[in-house]
Amino acid sequence: MDPLTPVDTLCRIILRAREYEAQTPGEYDEGEGADNVDDEDEGALSVLEDDLNDGVEEELQASFDDLGEDQLAEVLAFCWVGQGTYDVSDWDEAMDEAMTEVRARSAIETLMDMPMLASVLEAGMAAFDLTCEGVGDLS
Numbered sequence: 511m512d513p514l515t516p517v518d519t520l521c522r523i524i525l526r527a528r529e530y531e532a533q534t535p536g537e538y539d540e541g542e543g544a545d546n547v548d549d550e551d552e553g554a555l556s557v558l559e560d561d562l563n564d565g566v567e568e569e570l571q572a573s574f575d576d577l578g579e580d581q582l583a584e585v586l587a588f589c590w591v592g593q594g595t596y597d598v599s600d601w602d603e604a605m606d607e608a609m610t611e612v613r614a615r616s617a618i619e620t621l622m623d624m625p626m627l628a629s630v631l632e633a634g635m636a637a638f639d640l641t642c643e644g645v646g647d648l649s
Contacts, residue, residue, distance in 0.1 A: 583608035592634030
């Protein structure tokens with residue numbers, strides 16, 4: 511498969527998504543043992559919420575903004591294949607659904623909110639024998 515989006519662009523998105531995910535705190539489990547967290551540990555999370563880290567989010571957002579509609583749909587479809595929502599054999603259906611999201615202007619929000627974006631995009635690419643090996647910082 512020859513993707514519409516250059517592989518190096520897909521790999522840059524994966525790199526930015528990894529950086530973004532590293533700076534975004536996960537859901538805190540307030541279950542058993544939550545009272546044992548001292549104030550010092552809670553202060554460590556404040557770095558993750560710092561306004562200075564907005565740059566990574568903005569770079570990821572800009573990466574999506576720079577894509578054409580068909581490329582944005584392709585990224586979303588790759589993610590859905592990587593999540594297992596669609597199979598490789600259902601690629602056309604995944605692309606049709608992704609284009610619907612692009613036209614509804616919700617594709618970027620869907621991608622930005624997607625858990626493990628970097629991993630699912632990479633898995634979706636791998637399903638089509640596409641890899642970031644040998645591409646820039648991801649090799």
